[in-house]
Amino acid sequence: MGTEEVIAVDRFADIQVLRYEVPGFDCLTLRQKRLVYYLSEAALWGRDILFDQNGSYNLRIRRLLEAVLPYVPQEADEAERQALLTYLKRVWFSNGIHHHYSCDKLAPGCSEEFLRRCVLATPTAELPLVEGEDVEAMCARLFPVIFRPEVLPKRVNQEDGQDLVATSAANYYEGVTQQEAEDFYARLKDNGNPDRPVMYGLNSRLVKQDGVVKEQVWKIGGMYGPALERIVGWLEKAEEVAENDAQREVIRLLVDFYRTGDLQVFDDYSIAWLRDTESRVDFVNGFIETYGDPLGLKASWESIVNFKDLEATHRTETISENAQWFEDHSPVDVRFKKPHVKGVSAKVITAAMLAGDLYPSTAIGINLPNSNWIRSVHGSKSVTIGNLTTAYGRAARGNGFREEFIADAAELERVNRYADITDDLHTDLHECLGHGSGQLLPGVDPDALKAYGATIEEARADLFGLYYLPDERLVELGLTPDSEAYKAAYYTYMMNGLMTQLVRIEPGCTVEEAHMRNRQLIARWALEQGREEGTVELERRDGKTYVRIHDYVRLRALFARLLAEVQRIKSEGDYEAARRLVEDYGVQVDPQLHAEVLERYRRLDLAPYKGFVNPRYRPVFDEQERLVDVKLDATESFTEQMLRYSRDYSCL
């Protein structure tokens, strides 16, 4: 009780909004807190850039909806009023008028006449009119974009055979065809340095003016200049309290990039960012991911401010330091083991602020930079965001999902008590040890398993983790609380692989994605092999199917056997065996069970998409106006936060 009320702050359309906690913030030094605060302000000032990138009408439509909100006529129909508010929330959540995930235009839900009445009830001075425009002209301009489904229907169109630039509503091109855009960047690439190619087009809009194709660069003095100036202002404050020289250099180069728009400087910045591994506080702030551009060139603006989670990072370091012990004691044939194995230490971070394209919908891991040549020469930084994973886990507890699908109260109790810990631990074992374990026999082609390679590789890493979860060694190392905890992970793994992951598959389809295939492969194989001994079964009760694990110790022995076999397949490059395992266990779906799972899931009425509200950081000043502390405030609602951001961080 209680927890989920605090963590789930809003629910509308297909969205659930959660609040994440920032554990450890209070233990940062004052200097680090100031750094987080300044970087957070720099993050929030980029919000309007993303709205404009997602579509040229987005900012005006958002402002129009926000302006009329307090003036909705008292006698208005309640359903219309609710529909308008829901539409505004969806626009906030999507950073524009297209769905954040499907890219389809959002349907407003309320009628055109209703919005017109609201507009007429609003003082003209508060409406987002442009120069020389009256209220009627504004409505004539914006209403078709809001209400007519055929106007700008898709933010990013990927349909083969169409002009992707012309048919996408994203604001990255104007007046140019796809061909012209492609020619423009092909020419730039031909003239660039082939060994160290900058990411051409990353930070600009491409337009055709007077017959000439040219870039409007996003920089101070250029497009989005006013917002970038604010961002730089806060970055310069952050530079003063940077933790060390390496971090100071990162901030300085980023400021340089925002001033010049020079992509060479952006590469220098990315390399400096990679080198800064010592700082506790870290951040991303810039034009980063290119999913929003149908041609994959132009990057949407995003920011995350974070600090290292020392405890969780200590956990992955412990695992990684003991990598050789785990390798030596695994149940695989000694010929397939690495004589010298090195564990990977995954970094776990705590998010302190999400912004731009990472807000409110966000990623739970970061792997940057995106530049190919920098990745191959200098590597990349890969982190998981611990406090967001925790928030998702808490939201999953108490939403009815586990109650519906878990077989009985005792299993449910164990899952609720241990699953957060054991799921994280399984992920750590998978990432830090699983993928790095084992070796190919001499002369075996690493691609021998072809299309089945990815599924077999994921199965290998998952099984390595599953095999070790019950091991006494993990209790000794302080990684699991006791020798019961692993049962929670075994139960949820089998339930997911046999049943609940099917909610992500359309009726009539098979399992395609490698991670999903691997989970089903392991769970189905264990079910089949354990059937005679009564280890695991699918139990039918009151027309519903449940996973029943009768013998956890024997289940571990089954995982050990499958791990040995999967490692043999990989080490010997046994394509035929890989094909059989995947095809026999990983691909096909029992249509009856699938339909049952979908129906039970549908009745729970869960939101398919989730996002977050941020905490608010409040500086505390003494009598001499010196900043002496930063306090974290986690009380804002989704609507309050969005209205505040629109009021305090809007200058485009």
Ligand code: ZN
């Ligand atoms: Zn993996």
